Amino acid sequence: MLIPHPLLGLRDAQEFTYFGDASLLDRPDGMAEGASEQFHDYLYLRDNPAGEHQELWFHEQGDRSWLVVTRNTLTHEIFKVEFATDVALARRSAT
Amino acid sequence: MTNYRLSPRTAFGASEPMRATIGKATLTERPEFSIASVAVRAEQDGIAAKLTGGADVAVSELVQTDTRTVFWTGPNQWFVLDDHSAVEALAQTLKADLGASASVTEQNDGWVVFDLTGEDLDEVLERLCSINLSELARGRAQRTVIEHVGSFVLCLEQGRSYRLLCGRSFAPSFAHAIKEIMVSVNAQKTLLA
Numbered sequence: 163m164l165i166p167h168p169l170l171g172l173r174d175a176q177e178f179t180y181f182g183d184a185s186l187l188d189r190p191d192g193m194a195e196g197a198s199e200q201f202h203d204y205l206y207l208r209d210n211p212a213g214e215h216q217e218l219w220f221h222e223q224g225d226r227s228w229l230v231v232t233r234n235t236l237t238h239e240i241f242k243v244e245f246a247t248d249v250a251l252a253r254r255s256a257t
Numbered sequence: 258m259t260n261y262r263l264s265p266r267t268a269f270g271a272s273e274p275m276r277a278t279i280g281k282a283t284l285t286e287r288p289e290f291s292i293a294s295v296a297v298r299a300e301q302d303g304i305a306a307k308l309t310g311g312a313d314v315a316v317s318e319l320v321q322t323d324t325r326t327v328f329w330t331g332p333n334q335w336f337v338l339d340d341h342s343a344v345e346a347l348a349q350t351l352k353a354d355l356g357a358s359a360s361v362t363e364q365n366d367g368w369v370v371f372d373l374t375g376e377d378l379d380e381v382l383e384r385l386c387s388i389n390l391s392e393l394a395r396g397r398a399q400r401t402v403i404e405h406v407g408s409f410v411l412c413l414e415q416g417r418s419y420r421l422l423c424g425r426s427f428a429p430s431f432a433h434a435i436k437e438i439m440v441s442v443n444a445q446k447t448l449l450a
Contacts, residue, residue, distance in 0.1 A: 169316050169332065174387050177402070223402045225331035245332070 165231060166243050170224060177223040183208050184216035184230045187250045212236055218246060268369045268428035275428075277436050280443030282375035284435055286428070287420075290338045291347040292364035297333035301358040305329075308337055308351070319398045319411050326420075328398040328411055336409070336422075338370065369428045371421040373435070379416050384438045386410065404434035 190200035228246035319328035
């Protein structure tokens with residue numbers, strides 16, 4: 163599998179490590195009310211879609227950036243690759 | 258007070274740099290570089306130009322000045338090589354220049370520099386790593402894996418001169434892997450000649 167890195171172009175998936183669902187970016191506020199419930203869901207509940215899925219990948223043997231890869235889990239087609247920092251900042255400013 | 262008598266050792270535990278010539282390729286250890294890494298802090302700009310003294314360092318590229326080599330390692334991050342005898346405390350020197358605008362980490366004992374020189378080196382490198390060598394022209398730098406070791410490959414002259422960096426503790430294994438490939442490439446050439 164080749165992953166189209168936003169800066170470096172097509173790179174072999176062997177250079178990357180898979181970290182998990184991109185919902186890990188949405189860490190709940192530990193001081194908020196009901197934080198333990200929210201952390202339970204954050205830690206244990208994952209969607210497992212057969213289709214489009216957002217994932218965190220780390221370019222370990224490359225520029226060591228964190229990426230959000232939007233991928234079809236059925237066909238392995240990659241739709242979009244963004245820097246995780248950009249995604250996290252966009253989500254933060256949207257809330 | 259105890260008087261320690263210390264003598265510098267290379268990454269191979271020797272007093273002289275490692276050097277191996279096999280066929281038309283030569284692998285040389287280059288202990289004469291001081292090394293530091295620089296990472297930009299939030300909302301700071303123009304750091305690469307400060308490192309090179311003018312030129313910016315584009316993605317996956319390296320810039321060489323009189324004594325310094327600066328290469329891109331990641332977004333807003335670079336490695337700097339300088340002359341060890343003149344600027345041994347390179348990290349301190351850079352930190353004094355950059356102040357709070359960047360984080361500087363000493364890498365002198367973290368990484369080892371090798372030069373791979375000769376002819377038709379693509380034949381050696383293509384057996385060692387997954388870099389697209391036709392695109393790795395002069396002035397390009399890329400991080401990759403050689404013999405399971407994370408390393409940097411800098412192209413000084415395509416096919417003829419490359420600078421390699423790997424973690425210091427991996428130096429013997431790294432050099433061994435490269436020498437093995439140099440031997441096999443040379444053997445193939447001799448057989449086919």
